[in-house]
Amino acid sequence: MLFPISSIIVLVVGSVVASAASNKTAVNGTESCGVITKQLLEFYGNNSNTAQPFLFKPSLAHDCLQSSAIDNQLAASYVTEIKKYIQFQSTLAYLKNPPVDYYYPAVDILGGLDAIGSKAAAGGYKSQYAFDLALNTLVNSAHDGHFSLDTCTGGTIRFKRGRSPLGFVSVSKDGVALPEIFLYNDMLISKNVGIQSVAKINGQNATAVLQNFALFARSDLDSSYNDLFTNYGFAPVTETFDGSFSVPGVYQYPGDHTNITYSNGTTVSFENFATTSAKAWSSKIVDGNSFFKANCIFDKAATTSNTTSSPTSTASLTPATGTTAPTLLGYPYKPIVKDPSNQIAGYFMNGTGYADTAILRVATFENATADETLAPKTFQNTTRDFFAAARAANKTRIIIDVSGNPGGNTILPNDIFKRLFPGIEPYGGSRLRGNDAANIFGATLAAIPDSSLAITSSDNAALQAAKAQVIVSAWDYRSALTADLQNFTGWTSGQRPYFPSVKNNNDTFLAISRPPVNSSFYDITTDSVIPYGTATPPENPQPFLPQNVVLLTDGICASACSIFAEFLTRQAGTKTIVVGGRPQKGPMQAIGGVKGSQAFVYASLQQSSTTVLDPLLSQFIPQALLPSINSTLPGLIDLPLGDPSPAGLKNYGINLRDTIPLGDTQGIPLQFVFEPADCRIFYTPETVFNPSALWEQAHDIAWKGGKCAWGGISSNISSSSNPRPVSPTTNGAVKMTGGFSMMVVALAVAVLI
Ligand SMILES: *[C@@H]1O[C@H](CO)[C@@H](O)[C@H](O)[C@H]1NC(C)=O
Ligand SMILES: *[C@@H]1O[C@H](CO)[C@@H](O)[C@H](O)[C@H]1NC(C)=O
Ligand SMILES: *[C@@H]1O[C@H](CO)[C@@H](O)[C@H](O)[C@H]1NC(C)=O
Ligand SMILES: *[C@@H]1O[C@H](CO)[C@@H](O)[C@H](O)[C@H]1NC(C)=O
Ligand SMILES: *[C@@H]1O[C@H](CO)[C@@H](O)[C@H](O)[C@H]1NC(C)=O
Ligand SMILES: *[C@@H]1O[C@H](CO)[C@@H](O)[C@H](O)[C@H]1NC(C)=O
Ligand SMILES: *[C@@H]1O[C@H](CO)[C@@H](O)[C@H](O)[C@H]1NC(C)=O
Ligand SMILES: *[C@@H]1O[C@H](CO)[C@@H](O)[C@H](O)[C@H]1NC(C)=O
Ligand SMILES: *[C@@H]1O[C@H](CO)[C@@H](O)[C@H](O)[C@H]1NC(C)=O
Ligand SMILES: *[C@@H]1O[C@H](CO)[C@@H](O)[C@H](O)[C@H]1NC(C)=O
Ligand SMILES: *[C@@H]1O[C@H](CO)[C@@H](O)[C@H](O)[C@H]1NC(C)=O
Ligand SMILES: *[C@@H]1O[C@H](CO)[C@@H](O)[C@H](O)[C@H]1NC(C)=O
Numbered sequence: 001m002l003f004p005i006s007s008i009i010v011l012v013v014g015s016v017v018a019s020a021a022s023n024k025t026a027v028n029g030t031e032s033c034g035v036i037t038k039q040l041l042e043f044y045g046n047n048s049n050t051a052q053p054f055l056f057k058p059s060l061a062h063d064c065l066q067s068s069a070i071d072n073q074l075a076a077s078y079v080t081e082i083k084k085y086i087q088f089q090s091t092l093a094y095l096k097n098p099p100v101d102y103y104y105p106a107v108d109i110l111g112g113l114d115a116i117g118s119k120a121a122a123g124g125y126k127s128q129y130a131f132d133l134a135l136n137t138l139v140n141s142a143h144d145g146h147f148s149l150d151t152c153t154g155g156t157i158r159f160k161r162g163r164s165p166l167g168f169v170s171v172s173k174d175g176v177a178l179p180e181i182f183l184y185n186d187m188l189i190s191k192n193v194g195i196q197s198v199a200k201i202n203g204q205n206a207t208a209v210l211q212n213f214a215l216f217a218r219s220d221l222d223s224s225y226n227d228l229f230t231n232y233g234f235a236p237v238t239e240t241f242d243g244s245f246s247v248p249g250v251y252q253y254p255g256d257h258t259n260i261t262y263s264n265g266t267t268v269s270f271e272n273f274a275t276t277s278a279k280a281w282s283s284k285i286v287d288g289n290s291f292f293k294a295n296c297i298f299d300k301a302a303t304t305s306n307t308t309s310s311p312t313s314t315a316s317l318t319p320a321t322g323t324t325a326p327t328l329l330g331y332p333y334k335p336i337v338k339d340p341s342n343q344i345a346g347y348f349m350n351g352t353g354y355a356d357t358a359i360l361r362v363a364t365f366e367n368a369t370a371d372e373t374l375a376p377k378t379f380q381n382t383t384r385d386f387f388a389a390a391r392a393a394n395k396t397r398i399i400i401d402v403s404g405n406p407g408g409n410t411i412l413p414n415d416i417f418k419r420l421f422p423g424i425e426p427y428g429g430s431r432l433r434g435n436d437a438a439n440i441f442g443a444t445l446a447a448i449p450d451s452s453l454a455i456t457s458s459d460n461a462a463l464q465a466a467k468a469q470v471i472v473s474a475w476d477y478r479s480a481l482t483a484d485l486q487n488f489t490g491w492t493s494g495q496r497p498y499f500p501s502v503k504n505n506n507d508t509f510l511a512i513s514r515p516p517v518n519s520s521f522y523d524i525t526t527d528s529v530i531p532y533g534t535a536t537p538p539e540n541p542q543p544f545l546p547q548n549v550v551l552l553t554d555g556i557c558a559s560a561c562s563i564f565a566e567f568l569t570r571q572a573g574t575k576t577i578v579v580g581g582r583p584q585k586g587p588m589q590a591i592g593g594v595k596g597s598q599a600f601v602y603a604s605l606q607q608s609s610t611t612v613l614d615p616l617l618s619q620f621i622p623q624a625l626l627p628s629i630n631s632t633l634p635g636l637i638d639l640p641l642g643d644p645s646p647a648g649l650k651n652y653g654i655n656l657r658d659t660i661p662l663g664d665t666q667g668i669p670l671q672f673v674f675e676p677a678d679c680r681i682f683y684t685p686e687t688v689f690n691p692s693a694l695w696e697q698a699h700d701i702a703w704k705g706g707k708c709a710w711g712g713i714s715s716n717i718s719s720s721s722n723p724r725p726v727s728p729t730t731n732g733a734v735k736m737t738g739g740f741s742m743m744v745v746a747l748a749v750a751v752l753i
Contacts (some may be wrong), residue, residue, distance in 0.1 A: 558593020
């Protein structure tokens with residue numbers, strides 16, 4: 001046996017006993033939820049309707065949500081438990097005390113949780129919805145796409161404006177003049193001839209309404225603004241063009257109508273809808289109390305048998321080629337190569353004067369519905385095949401279009417970057433928070449003797465998996481390399497400790513580390529993706545000169561996309577063009593989503609607690625840390641509201657790693673640094689529908705002196721690599737003063753990876 005069995009710690013993973021809701025009083029009558037059930041059952045009564053969405057009145061939905069019962073004591077203990085997970089959110093200190101570059105107001109997340117917990121403990125919330133709204137508003141004020149909750153009322157109802165739904169676009173006459181707001185359909189039909197812009201929404205200044213609505217999870221306000229609008233850039237990921245203003249979340253009640261006043265004074269009223277489905281809505285719901293029970297009190301008996309299933313892959317050995325549409329949804333003509341899972345595709349521009357230019361369209365670094373072991377490999381193969389085809393066809397320039405890219409697998413950026421620039425080693429420095437539970441994880445794993453972790457052929461599969469689980473843990477010093485690619489020497493010991501208790505901005509952090517991409521253990525954490533040029537040296541000559549590569553974004557780029565963009569801009573000197581943003585002059589960031597380099601779900605944090613408490617390992621927990629286990633380790637007590645199973649805990653997340661760029665001297669997480677794109681433009685009546693027109697405009701800016709709304713790209717860059725300054729820059733950061741009210745709005749939870 002590997003480790004002597006020890007049971008110094010007996011911990012019962014259990015649940016707070018769920019009592020019936022203690023406060024049944026509804027804000028506006030108890031029947032609204034029952035009316036919804038009645039309408040839903042009528043709608044689905046004759047099965048012929050099942051493919052159609054069930055639509056109902058938003059005010060009825062809102063009345064029902066407000067009538068939801070609450071057990072304030074369960075609510076208070078829910079806050080206590082989620083706080084243990086949220087201690088791992090890497091940016092807490094920077095949110096509380098942000099550096100000058102950061103646009104949004106400071107927010108004390110832990111203090112805010114305490115306040116909500118205290119209010120609940122005092123019986124202060126009238127409905128579960130009011131409580132959930134308060135929590136979501138707090139978490140969304142971090143503007144971090146990796147940081148999210150799955151509160152129990154969250155999955156019940158969605159809204160949409162209009163049946164289709166109604167789409168909006170922000171369009172400038174030439175891409176350089178300031179844009180105005182239009183209805184998507186008006187623009188599509190009129191092609192800008194005699195078209196009226198949208199002056200007001202529900203009687204108020206349309207731009208202001210949209211800017212206030214945009215106050216949600218994105219890290220940058222221009223990126224948030226773009227997120228509202230109809231955009232083909234979303235389609236390869238979401239399979240719709242819908243912007244977030246068109247489909248508000250449950251915490252963004254839009255009212256029963258969206259009234260549009262055109263600039264000629266004519267007002268048109270569009271009906272809004274609430275929607276739910278037979279799957280999301282229990283037929284047992286008759287009032288706010290049963291609504292609460294159905295959604296918030298987890299029925300263990302109904303699901304426990306399925307929660308322990310292991311995530312074994314059912315990968316087919318036959319590559320899935322040619323099984324999807326021939327081009328990316330929303331994209332114009334036949335690609336030269338396309339990933340069967342639609343993550344990436346390559347095109348050659350075909351217009352006159354553009355024949356030298358290739359387009360690499362990187363839509364996402366992960367297709368969540370595709371086979372998880374196959375999809376990264378088809379991504380790699382598609383990239384490889386496209387560069388080979390571009391070389392064979394003598395393409396000398398490339399536009400890399402990451403419009404709408406929400407991130408995904410964090411090692412694929414290394415793969416593409418190494419294919420583009422085989423001579424540059426991608427950096428990828430990141431940093432974890434040194435909270436008390438992190439210290440328990442790290443100190444325990446470090447205390448396990450190396451000899452016990454060596455995997456031998458006599459180990460059975462379960463033991464091999466357990467050892468691998470330890471070795472790949474984010475808190476195991478063996479799982480990371482120092483900034484200069486050396487091994488760490490221990491958790492707190494030796495010359496290069498992983499946890500030297502780095503103090504920054506009044507918080508404690510681990511050392512900056514880099515992924516050990518050449519370690520076969522590390523590959524376990526990357527869906528077995530070994531980046532190009534890692535196992536063997538790169539073979540291909542560099543396909544494009546650095547000045548012939550340009551990065552095109554719509555500011556949505558987040559997470560793994562931000563990692564890729566940072567390699568390109570900071571290490572290879574690639575120029576960036578960004579499209580859209582608020583209707584104002586000035587610079588805009590190319591990367592406007594979260595720049596943290598790893599999302600982590602609660603299920604994985606709970607798994608980490610389970611690992612160190614395994615009877616085989618718990619003997620290694622340092623004595624001094626034993627007393628704090630129960631109060632700090634996440635997941636020892638089931639979440640008292642909602643689904644506490646591993647499947648449920650996958651829907652909650654934190655940002656585990658700050659990205660700390662090469663050359664940084666102050667330890668500021670990159671997402672608090674404003675990095676203007678080299679060139680900013682707006683969409684035009686042409687480019688808002690047609691990606692090829694946007695590519696032509698980007699080409700003209702990059703290589704023919706075309707105009708930008710802000711900034712510009714000089715077409716005679718020296719032929720050597722021309723990296724940007726690597727220290728965080730505040731140059732050109734424009735803060736908006738005034739005209740921006742911190743209206744308390746209901747916020748959507750946009751979960752990005
Ligand atoms: C809910 O219960 C609390 C205390 O139990 C009480 O103060 C409050 O008034 C109740 N809510 C309503 C809407 O009656
Ligand atoms: C309560 O419901 C009625 C009828 O649906 C509605 O007119 C009223 O505005 C609602 N009141 C509140 C406070 O939601
Ligand atoms: C929008 O128009 C509808 C229908 O004409 C009207 O009932 C409603 O009051 C209007 N809402 C606003 C906010 O103007
Ligand atoms: C509408 O709001 C925007 C943003 O706050 C502001 O810049 C603009 O001047 C306003 N327009 C009018 C007509 O008030
Ligand atoms: C104003 O513009 C809208 C949209 O183009 C059009 O439907 C309406 O007829 C126009 N109103 C007037 C008074 O011209
Ligand atoms: C467990 O999962 C299987 C397969 O997905 C399903 O058929 C079954 O109904 C589930 N059982 C429970 C208790 O949910
Ligand atoms: C370029 O592609 C577009 C879109 O498929 C097509 O309509 C057009 O004919 C192509 N032009 C040439 C010169 O091949
Ligand atoms: C994800 O990949 C699968 C095939 O692996 C494909 O059927 C699906 O359409 C892809 N999703 C999107 C959004 O393109
Ligand atoms: C990727 O390409 C390699 C080499 O051609 C091939 O062996 C492998 O099967 C491909 N993988 C997939 C998933 O298409
Ligand atoms: C690419 O360039 C080479 C060398 O100039 C030439 O021989 C070849 O025909 C060209 N290929 C294409 C597809 O234009
Ligand atoms: C780091 O440690 C691993 C495992 O012990 C070893 O294989 C590797 O050579 C070490 N790397 C360096 C740079 O010392
Ligand atoms: C620094 O952190 C400590 C402990 O978390 C806290 O008590 C103190 O108020 C903080 N100081 C500042 C200046 O924020």
